[in-house]
Amino acid sequence: MAQVKFENVDKVFDNGVKAVSNMSLEVRDGEFLVLVGPSGCGKTTALVFLMDEPLSNLDAKLRVQMRAEIANLQKQLGTTTIYVTHDQVEAMTMGDRVAVMSMGVLQQVAEPQVLYDAPANIFVAGFIGTPPMNMFEATVERDGDYLALTLAGARFPLAKDRDWRYPRLSQYAGRKIVVGIRAEDVHAAEAKPGWPSVVGRLGLMEALGSSQMGYLNIDATKVAVATQPKAPDDATANAKPAKGAPAPRPEDLHTEAASSFVTNLVAIFPPRLPLKLNTDVRITIDTANIHFFDADSGEALR
Template sequence: MSSIELKNIVKKYGDGFPAVNDVSLDIADGEFMILVGPSGCGKSTLLRMVVGLEDITSGDLLINGKRVNDLAPRDRNLSMVFQNYALYPHLTVGENIAFPLRLAKGQHSEEEIKSKVQAAADMLELNEHLERKPANLSGGQRQRVAMGRAIVRDADAFLFDEPLSNLDAKLRGQMRTEIARMQRRLGITTIYVTHDQTEAMTLGDRVAVLKKGVLQQCASPRELYEQPINLFVAGFIGSPPMNFLPARVDGDTLHLPFVDVLMDGDLAAKVKGKDLVIVGLRPEHIKDASLGDKIDGVTFTPNVDQTEWLGNEQYAYIPFEADSAVRDKLEELDRDLDGEGMRTQMIVNLDSRSRVLEGDDAELIFDPSLMHVFDPESGDNLTRDDDKAAEIARDSEQQRKAALDRAKALEAKSSNTPAHAGGRDRDGGSSRAS
């Protein structure tokens, strides 16, 4: 296992444009770090610099405190799992998993290779597929083979480059669980690149959000969600995304498109001198007031343009006119987030009990203390609470260490339990190596 440190990493190509610009990250031993952002943000380039497939223009890359900028990929002892699996079609599953061991000629005995392949197959439930060729496997099975090949190398860290993007939604969910379980069980440092914020939120101990090669914020998923540092992070993290509403400042009152909100003294002081701000509201923080749930907040009655009922929840879409002074900023943000420039609308995540329908004037309510208020020029979150953010960071680190300790204890317990002949397949039936 290892720690990985990136110090002021820059990557410039021939035209001088920085694909990665002054990124610094300190990845702890055993940590699961996610690199996330929209297309072209530099996340895959950064990963390829860590593994050695891209040269570093400036800055330092340290593995266990040792500078490795000039080391070849094979000398960094890192295992990479690619988006396209990179399996050899003429080799069986077992031979694909064993390939990196055989490549290190003379370093592993045949018995050792067989033992490592079997251990990886047991972990990933590939026993019954060891004699099959990759062409005869599903996408999820191929991805598990690629993961098995990474496991047998006993590398210092795992690197994943959008490994689930070729799978359908159901398989992606299953493979997320597989990867999370494997990482905890092995306790190995992992860097994982994705453009899918759901993967980032469910897998990562910490998530580094990138925009145009610049690191915006690196924090636990909970901190990113509750205490985003700016408009971009707030808009990227969360599904459905945060609503951004223009608000005129009038003394201690914010005039939103649908309702006026009275500010407390702290918020009024932060927005003093500004004519206009952008208010961020999570869709799930807006409720149907007619359900009678006890919520302290402000009510408003907008006209609902469209609804979507999904069984356990319901979405309502409410269009509004963006103030001309912030329209350009919101359109720029939409482009940065890979949006398609759709018309401005507020999304409300209603309880499934709600009977609101399209065309209705819905009575809605939200708690103003849950609002985020952003500077429309800099994008900074004016309501971010640094003390709460620090508390979340401490809690998240304690939870990470506790999860690793639990995994180690379970691994020690299972290694002391006599092995049964054959593994278990996903349907509970027995399977054994071919």
């Protein structure tokens, strides 16, 4: 039996830099846990039994091959393993669970799909997933017994199941929030007749063969994590995906107003959908998969 357990671990270097802050994490026997975060987040400092970015110097094709080999070898041996990487694709494809770190603070620990589907805060939402999640300022309003989302001048009715996935959402009626939209949940309006839609200016296209990546500009205020979030000293990490560790502080977030010179939304379109650069494209959103965050704390509204 080999188990690795961190209990309220702090690491402060001689120069005063706090590399790890109040970290609590348990790695189960035989588990392949991936510790992921941007460079300088404190993940290497926290290592015990380690693989510290072993694939970072390999070319793309060999990296794909080797990450499968390493994961398969670990499964055969059943060795408790902590694998450190800044590459969220490696983290998602290799780990039984993934621990996301930023600025020495554990943000969320969960299975890869849970991180993708239920990020604990704006940092995790923006870090996990390729392309990164689209995030915008928006408002939620009551529409009879239902809620409706107002974004880019359009009104999107929300199904009642939002109440159990995001039980705090109804408390934010009439208030500004942050919404997160994955690229695969943005569709050409012609493919979803009858759905509410907005107009976006197509600024860039990337043909990927199986799909097209479209970069558009809509009339909405984009929200991004300007710096990595830092937790207060008394914060503790929590593996529950609904609550997680500390979310970005308000000063860690910034907004970018839409303009004709930038794109602020990424969408994945079918490969043969006829699209032309520098033209207006009417798009719609699958509201069943929208994510909702507190505009001040950055935490998911669960």
